[in-house]
Amino acid sequence: MSTRRNFLKTLGLGLGVATFPGILRAAANAHVVVVGGGFGGATAAKYLKHWAPQLEVTLIEPNPQYHSCVLSNLVVVNELGLDRITFDYADLRSRFGVRVRHDRVAGIDTTAQTLSLAGGGSVAYDRLILAPGVEFDAVPGLDINRVPHAWKAGDQTLLLQQQLQAMPAGGDFVLSIPPAPYRCPPGPYERACAVADFLQRHKPGSRVTVLDANPNITAARRTFETAFNGLYAGIIDYRTNVQVQGVDSAARVLTTNVGEFQADTLNVIPPHRAPQLLRDAGLANSGGDKWAGVDPLSYASTAVPNVHIIGDAQGTGQPKAGHIANSEAKICADAVIRLLNGGQPLASPKTNSACYTPITADTASFLTGVFRYDPASGAMQPVPESMGEAAHPSREYYDEMFDWAGNLFQDTFAQR
Ligand SMILES: Cc1cc2nc3c(=O)[nH]c(=O)nc-3n(C[C@H](O)[C@H](O)[C@H](O)COP(=O)(O)OP(=O)(O)OC[C@H]3O[C@@H](n4cnc5c(N)ncnc54)[C@H](O)[C@@H]3O)c2cc1C
The missing domain is CATH 3.50.50.60 (FAD/NAD(P)-binding domain)
Known part of the structure; x- marks a missing residue:
């Protein structure tokens, strides 16, 4: 305190x-x-x-x-x-x-x-x-006008907001987290919680898949593990060591080292420099x-x-x-x-x-x-x-x- x-x-x-x-x-x-x-x-x-x-x-x-x-x-x-x-x-x-x-x-x-x-x-x-x-590294196939990062605020934030509002009940929100260091270490996990809370209340049956390039939650680990495994158990599916290889932005499909993920809303945060x-x-x-x-x-x-x-x-x-x-x-x-x-x-x-x-x-x-x-x-x-x-x-x-x-x-x- x-x-x-x-x-x-x-x-x-x-x-x-x-x-x-x-x-x-x-x-x-x-x-x-x-x-x-x-x-x-x-x-x-x-x-x-x-x-x-x-x-x-x-x-x-x-x-x-x-x-x-x-x-x-x-x-x-x-x-x-x-x-x-x-x-x-x-x-x-x-x-x-x-x-x-x-x-x-x-x-x-x-x-x-x-x-x-x-x-x-x-x-x-x-x-x-x-x-x-x-600035962000290029991700093959990523078109940020279709797949927003919303990691610089403004139009990107509003685009992700609109896509979330338009999601169907029972839909899939897929979020990818870049390797550290990136801006705001707890920020992606915070986003996962905020989105899960929104979907729980407005789009029942929806899921949030979090694909983290890092081997573990990079900040406030106890807080987010508790939230992911407690409040949001069954809603947030958190996976580690997932490397993004490419995006089909029109189809909202993410290709990674552990397979493909189809999303209703796809939120790719590219690596930073x-x-x-x-x-x-x-x-x-x-x-x-x-x-x-x-x-x-x-x-x-x-x-x-x-x-x-x-x-x-x-x-x-x-x-x-x-x-x-x-x-x-x-x-x-x-x-x-x-x-x-x-x-x-x-x-x-x-x-x-x-x-x-x-x-x-x-x-x-x-x-x-x-x-x-x-x-x-x-x-x-x-x-x-x-x-x-x-x-x-x-x-x-x-x-x-x-x-x-x-x-x-x-x-x-x-x-x-
Ligand atoms: C979702 C999210 C949540 C966050 N929450 C927190 C939080 O709770 N607490 C916290 O401390 N941080 C948080 N952050 C991180 C924080 O926003 C950044 O770390 C911070 O903005 C970095 O400040 P900066 O001045 O380095 O860069 P910025 O704030 O990005 O400012 C850079 C400025 O430089 C300008 N610029 C760029 N290129 C040029 C150029 N060539 N010529 C002239 N101007 C240029 C840009 O237009 C911009 O205005 C969060 C970030 C995100 C994405």
């Missing part, structure tokens, strides 16, 4: 209202460019201006609105409107003075320290913070060249100078999640200001992560943990006593889930 209260406080009140007078003097006139306005990038842009108002900070993000993946499984099962997880950048502009440019970064010249934009022109930076999230933008710039040098290697003291690239990578695209081994992307962003912003000021990043950073997980339409569980810098390994390591999941899903945690997410949204998008 105390761990849970602590992370709620840390996110909502800790760095959110604090200012550091030593830092406020920093970095006059330097231009910091942040790429990607999700949980990592929006938070970094905000805190750079909050702690060093004289900095010039440009946030480059193609979309005028951001749809949060956090809570998006509730949109899939029609418990929440998409508008409740949609945010814009107006407050970052008006309250913090972040210059927001709606464009897509097409290339990075790390020698000239410039970015080229898909809309034309280029932007020069003194320091660059990249937070572009993830850092976006091509980072690979083209030579930044994806970690985890089999899938992720961007960084120094966790500052999130500075280990490949080139003056570039930092935060959020899902970085390769520190911390979970790929929105809460911890927000936490990494604050450490990165603080370090960038110190470095611009001729100083050094703080020597012992900590980050924290939390995921609340709806298990039924009115109960939720949670998973949380703290990571701290270990000078011996030069890596972020889990703090054992901080790692934990709720003892049982409850109504109280379901209500708390909205407080936690509200704090995260408010802190990230600078809402009043």
Whole structure:
């Protein structure tokens, strides 16, 4: 219980209202460019201006609105409107003075320290913070307009919602989980529970087949094993070590190493990697060249100078999640200001992560943990006593889930 209260406080009140007078003097006139306005990038842009108002900070993000993946499984099962997880950048502009440019970064010249934009022109930076999230590996035959992943929120979330609504009673929902690491470790199991609950109530006799590429449930194992074997016994069929080989998107048939699965609704979550933008710039040098290697003291690239990578695209081994992307962003912003000021990043950073997980339409569980810098390994390591999941899903945690997410949204998008 105390761990849970602590992370709620840390996110909502800790760095959110604090200012550091030593830092406020920093970095006059330097231009910091942040790429990607999700949980990592929006938070970094905000805190750079909050702690060093004289900095010039440009946030480059193609979309005028951001749809949060956090809570998006509730949109899939029609418990929440998409508008409740949609945010814009107006407050970052008006309250913090972040210059927001709606464009897509097409290339990075790390020698000239410039970015080229898909809309034309280029932007020069003194320091660059990249937070572009993830891209997916190609899956043979997968057409996401017929077989949604709904692992980036927005149209994909609504498409899966519509397909679920249109399912017949007694139908088959088939969900495939990619090999770790992928964004939101408990997220696919949460989706299985939310969908099973929906089908139980609205499409009786339906089944959820979960095909996991991993050898075991990758997060909150006790919570999900209990749900799969108890509440959803006879509805959820969970199988491990299943590798997806291809998809017939029109026929909704999934081919795997253990056979074919025919679905009424097919939900394939493809394997993840850092976006091509980072690979083209030579930044994806970690985890089999899938992720961007960084120094966790500052999130500075280990490949080139003056570039930092935060959020899902970085390769520190911390979970790929929105809460911890927000936490990494604050450490990165603080370090960038110190470095611009001729100083050094703080020597012992900590980050924290939390995921609340709806298990039924009115109960939720949670998973949380703290990571701290270990000078011996030069890596972020889990703090054992901080790692934990709720003892049982409850109504109280379901209500708390909205407080936690509200704090995260408010802190990230600078809402009043
Ligand atoms: C179903 C689901 C549930 C989840 N639940 C939780 C949860 O309970 N708790 C939790 O902590 N996390 C959760 N997550 C994970 C969380 O959503 C991600 O880890 C988080 O969004 C990562 O933040 P990010 O800033 O790295 O990337 P994103 O939030 O994906 O933001 C990336 C941004 O970069 C922009 N971008 C991409 N390429 C470019 C480019 N070339 N130029 C400019 N901009 C670009 C994109 O438009 C996007 O806005 C969940 C995820 C899913 C799928």
